[in-house]
Amino acid sequence: GIQVEQSPPDLILQEGANSTLRCNFSDSVNNLQWFHQNPWGQLINLFYIPSGTKQNGRLSATTVATERYSLLYISSSQTTDSGVYFCAVGVDMRFGAGTRLTVKP
Amino acid sequence: DVKVTQSSRYLVKRTGEKVFLECVQDMDHENMFWYRQDPGLGLRLIYFSYDVKMKEKGDIPEGYSVSREKKERFSLILESASTNQTSMYLCASTGGPFSYNEQFFGPGTRLTVL
Numbered sequence: 119g120i121q122v123e124q125s126p127p128d129l130i131l132q133e134g135a136n137s138t139l140r141c142n143f144s145d146s147v148n149n150l151q152w153f154h155q156n157p158w159g160q161l162i163n164l165f166y167i168p169s170g171t172k173q174n175g176r177l178s179a180t181t182v183a184t185e186r187y188s189l190l191y192i193s194s195s196q197t198t199d200s201g202v203y204f205c206a207v208g209v210d211m212r213f214g215a216g217t218r219l220t221v222k223p
Numbered sequence: 224d225v226k227v228t229q230s231s232r233y234l235v236k237r238t239g240e241k242v243f244l245e246c247v248q249d250m251d252h253e254n255m256f257w258y259r260q261d262p263g264l265g266l267r268l269i270y271f272s273y274d275v276k277m278k279e280k281g282d283i284p285e286g287y288s289v290s291r292e293k294k295e296r297f298s299l300i301l302e303s304a305s306t307n308q309t310s311m312y313l314c315a316s317t318g319g320p321f322s323y324n325e326q327f328f329g330p331g332t333r334l335t336v337l
Binding site: 119160166210212214216 | 256258263264265266267268271279281282311313315317325326327328330331
């Protein structure tokens with residue numbers, strides 16, 4: 119199956135800082151999503167982005183399918199952004215190990 | 224509002240018991256998934272289903288089976304629970320095999336096997 123690698127595994131920021139999370143995948147895909155898992159364990163959809171760029175408020179994402187990576191940008195981070203960010207790819211939705219983000223006040 | 228529900232948030236079972244985890248979606252989605260999540264390992268796919276009565280093994284199917292008799296319901300079965308199956312179990316659904324949509328998750332079931 120497709121291999122999915124996320125980096126960095128952990129990220130600690132001060133409130134207001136910007137960050138970039140990366141998702142690499144081993145094969146071409148036509149399905150990619152970013153999720154945020156909140157402290158209560160619920161997975162929340164952020165972006166469905168098999169290619170191109172999307173923006174939603176302070177978050178944006180870019181997928182370069184031909185180069186097999188996707189980036190999630192978080193600007194002006196807030197403490198509520200803390201949690202684990204996952205990307206999932208492929209028809210059978212394989213997940214990376216996640217990036218744990220901690221935003222300090 | 225889209226909804227994926229799971230039968231229990233917390234479940235405690237004994238070794239050797241047969242365990243049923245139920246998942247129901249109300250979005251008429253064709254695809255449904257079961258994952259388990261363990262610290263440091265992310266989400267690992269156990270089984271998924273493209274249609275009623277159809278199933279595919281994921282990365283870690285050993286010790287599990289599934290049932291999809293109706294489109295809206297996807298059940299995960301632990302035939303004989305073991306302590307190494309203590310984990311968070313997450314169910315998800317998406318649209319169709321040729322029209323990839325957003326994947327929606329249920330709240331999870333935290334299973335403890337004693």
